[in-house]
Amino acid sequence: MEVGLSSLKEDYRIYILRKTVFMIACISVALLALGLSVSFGKYEIGFFESYGIIIDHLRGIEPADEMKHYIVWELRLPRAIMAIAVGAGLGIGGAAMQSMLRNPLADPYTTGVASGASLGAAVAIILGICLIPSLTGQYAIVVNAFFFSLIPATIIVLISKYKKTTPTMIILAGIGVMYIFSATTSLLMLIAEPDSLAEVYIWTVGSLGRASWENIPLVITFVIIGIIIIQTNSRNLNILAMGDKNAISLGVNALRTRLTLLVTIAFLTAGIVSFTGTIGFVGLIAPHIVRIFLGSDNRYLVPASAALGAALLIVADCIAKEAGATGLPVGVITAIIGGPIFLMILLKMRSKAWN
Amino acid sequence: MSGDAGSSEFSSEDMKEQYHSYILRKILFIILCFILVIILGGYALTIGGREIAHLDVYRILWEHLNGAEYPRGTSEWWDDYIVWEIRLPRVLMAIIAGISLSVCGVAMQSMLKNPLADPYTTGMASGAVFGAVVAIVLGMSFTTAMGMYGIVGNAFIGGLIPALVIITISKFVRTTPATLILAGIALSYMFNALKTLLLITTNEENIQEAYIWQIGSVQDAVWADIPLMFAMTVIGSIFLLSTSRQLNLLTLGDDSARSLGLDASQFRTVCLILLSLMIASIVSFTGIIGFVGLVAPHMVRMILGADNRFITPASMALGATLILAADVVGRTIVAPGELPVGIIMSFIGAPIFLYLIIRQKKGYGEVY
Numbered sequence: 203m204e205v206g207l208s209s210l211k212e213d214y215r216i217y218i219l220r221k222t223v224f225m226i227a228c229i230s231v232a233l234l235a236l237g238l239s240v241s242f243g244k245y246e247i248g249f250f251e252s253y254g255i256i257i258d259h260l261r262g263i264e265p266a267d268e269m270k271h272y273i274v275w276e277l278r279l280p281r282a283i284m285a286i287a288v289g290a291g292l293g294i295g296g297a298a299m300q301s302m303l304r305n306p307l308a309d310p311y312t313t314g315v316a317s318g319a320s321l322g323a324a325v326a327i328i329l330g331i332c333l334i335p336s337l338t339g340q341y342a343i344v345v346n347a348f349f350f351s352l353i354p355a356t357i358i359v360l361i362s363k364y365k366k367t368t369p370t371m372i373i374l375a376g377i378g379v380m381y382i383f384s385a386t387t388s389l390l391m392l393i394a395e396p397d398s399l400a401e402v403y404i405w406t407v408g409s410l411g412r413a414s415w416e417n418i419p420l421v422i423t424f425v426i427i428g429i430i431i432i433q434t435n436s437r438n439l440n441i442l443a444m445g446d447k448n449a450i451s452l453g454v455n456a457l458r459t460r461l462t463l464l465v466t467i468a469f470l471t472a473g474i475v476s477f478t479g480t481i482g483f484v485g486l487i488a489p490h491i492v493r494i495f496l497g498s499d500n501r502y503l504v505p506a507s508a509a510l511g512a513a514l515l516i517v518a519d520c521i522a523k524e525a526g527a528t529g530l531p532v533g534v535i536t537a538i539i540g541g542p543i544f545l546m547i548l549l550k551m552r553s554k555a556w557n
Numbered sequence: 558m559s560g561d562a563g564s565s566e567f568s569s570e571d572m573k574e575q576y577h578s579y580i581l582r583k584i585l586f587i588i589l590c591f592i593l594v595i596i597l598g599g600y601a602l603t604i605g606g607r608e609i610a611h612l613d614v615y616r617i618l619w620e621h622l623n624g625a626e627y628p629r630g631t632s633e634w635w636d637d638y639i640v641w642e643i644r645l646p647r648v649l650m651a652i653i654a655g656i657s658l659s660v661c662g663v664a665m666q667s668m669l670k671n672p673l674a675d676p677y678t679t680g681m682a683s684g685a686v687f688g689a690v691v692a693i694v695l696g697m698s699f700t701t702a703m704g705m706y707g708i709v710g711n712a713f714i715g716g717l718i719p720a721l722v723i724i725t726i727s728k729f730v731r732t733t734p735a736t737l738i739l740a741g742i743a744l745s746y747m748f749n750a751l752k753t754l755l756l757i758t759t760n761e762e763n764i765q766e767a768y769i770w771q772i773g774s775v776q777d778a779v780w781a782d783i784p785l786m787f788a789m790t791v792i793g794s795i796f797l798l799s800t801s802r803q804l805n806l807l808t809l810g811d812d813s814a815r816s817l818g819l820d821a822s823q824f825r826t827v828c829l830i831l832l833s834l835m836i837a838s839i840v841s842f843t844g845i846i847g848f849v850g851l852v853a854p855h856m857v858r859m860i861l862g863a864d865n866r867f868i869t870p871a872s873m874a875l876g877a878t879l880i881l882a883a884d885v886v887g888r889t890i891v892a893p894g895e896l897p898v899g900i901i902m903s904f905i906g907a908p909i910f911l912y913l914i915i916r917q918k919k920g921y922g923e924v925y
Binding site: 374 | 673722725726729730733734735736738739740742743744746747749750751753754768772847848896897899900903904906907908910911914915
């Protein structure tokens with residue numbers, strides 16, 4: 203009996219250790235890729251040199267090379283930090299969405315949020331209309347994208363509030379709404395000038411090219427609030443995974459929890475998407491890889507997905523920057539890497555855990 | 558006893574009567590669609606720069622078919638030329654695309670036992686478009702064929718990839734409609750990304766081209782496009798119509814199908830290749846026209862009930878009507894400009910998709 207207990211304790215210790223190691227590994231990869239991302243680009247800056255410049259700046263030392271300092275600090279670092287914040291946000295969004303809807307293929311965009319944001323951006327870019335009339339340019343796009351992305355999310359929340367919905371229905375309704383919004387965006391794109399068309403197109407693919415120091419605090423705020431709410435709900439998420447009836451008998455109001463999370467994820471995704479456009483598959487894949495290593499306990503799944511999402515997106519962005527003559531939108535890279543992984547997941551779904 | 562026999566005879570008469578009116582309603586539906594196609598098609602032939610009256614169009618077509626020849630340059634010659642050479646291919650393309658895509662939709666729904674399957678939602682159309690873009694942009698062919706056949710060949714291979722993926726998945730995993738549609742979306746995402754990659758790296762200004770490829774339209778139709786898509790549609794439709802019994806068996810599951818004498822996996826492979834060919838031959842010329850394969854069979858089920866013998870022919874008729882109507886609407890509401898039929902179909906199809914999900918009733922083909 204005692205032997206059993208101590209081996210159990212041992213097992214538990216290893217389990218926790220594995221989680222810690224995994225998180226540390228993810229964070230180190232993200233930090234390494236940060237340096238890589240900063241040193242990549244037309245202007246040659248060494249890998250270690252870029253860390254040196256960042257550390258010098260943080261310590262308040264006068265930069266030796268003004269030009270390099272400008273490129274690193276003003277141009278490349280915001281993009282790298284944006285990648286980390288966005289990746290983390292999409293990672294937790296995906297983890298929560300999958301546990302909540304009990305579908306391994308759900309991702310933050312399943313609520314149609316991304317299609318709403320694309321439409322908002324298209325309205326701003328092509329028609330030059332903004333919901334807050336005095337705004338123009340970049341801000342108009344962001345504001346429109348944010349508010350428009352809340353429309354499909356609201357529709358889904360309303361449907362799931364007034365109709366007795368199953369998780370499947372939420373997913374399919376999200377897709378239905380997405381189809382409608384995409385059609386509207388297509389209509390706008392049809393009348394667009396070639397220049398604005400290219401802008402909207404890149405937007406729908408998703409890119410980190412517009413990151414700047416001004417955007418970062420907002421995105422980080424959204425991500426941090428999102429992490430806090432989802433993390434505090436992670437126990438409830440564990441219970442939801444056992445089915446609505448079991449959840450109710452354990453004192454968790456399944457519908458209300460789902461609604462809270464849906465609203466949180468909608469705001470989180472809207473906050474991210476309005477700055478970057480639709481970056482697919484990160485929210486889908488990060489939680490899956492985490493599940494392979496750590497299992498489905500949401501208390502660990504959520505933070506680990508955030509860490510891994512950040513690492514994945516910044517690595518993808520490094521590839522995107524180097525690909526082609528002028529670089530590609532990062533969404534293209536995540537789709538090309540993510541698509542096959544997605545299919546593997548589907549084939550692996552025979553495992554009982556999800557059915 | 559005799560009284561009993563009499564009453565039973567009466568009720569069987571009654572039943573026959575009911576059955577006849579039931580069959581009649583179905584046949585009437587198909588005839589109605591047929592008439593609509595003729596009226597809409599005739600109307601579509603009147604749209605354009607040169608004014609030609611609706612009824613004249615039919616006369617011109619009839620006379621052309623009877624081998625009428627006009628001296629070059631006369632007014633009759635121009636009427637004939639414009640109707641026959643310029644406007645008719647577009648109408649025919651819309652009709653053929655409508656028929657082909659709805660047949661594919663019906664077949665896929667039975668094959669995958671999934672009411673939300675269609676060439677668009679399963680990603681097959683995106684795969685085919687990607688294949689076609691490879692042929693157009695890189696001038697590269699997966700097969701040895703060149704030119705138009707090279708494009709269609711590539712589209713075929715491109716469409717086959719998602720088809721294989723979906724079939725493999727649905728064979729090994731018990732997919733719900735949600736899973737299938739998500740897989741379809743992921744596949745189309747991936748193919749879109751690859752297409753973007755291709756077009757951006759070859760030429761930065763090609764985004765517009767990439768985009769225009771994405772929305773289906775029949776506006777560039779010419780006679781040269783018609784024979785191939787027509788042939789594929791005829792072959793495919795005849796095969797699928799004549800095997801509708803086998804398709805029905807597939808919906809019972811592979812084991813039941815086998816015990817009833819059907820080699821399910823072999824039959825599915827044949828269907829799959831045929832469907833990919835049909836979709837490729839359409840998509841290579843029109844781009845992606847979504848939802849026809851989804852909307853037509855579902856509307857038929859709502860109107861006529863779920864009788865599989867009629868769903869295929871009725872969907873073909875309705876599909877042709879739908880695309881033709883969408884094209885006419887697209888050309889008239891913003892005249893003299895026009896909206897591609899793909900966009901109009903999305904506006905019709907997407908709300909119906911949503912409706913099917915939110916308000917499901919038994920008997921229309923349950924959504925999940």
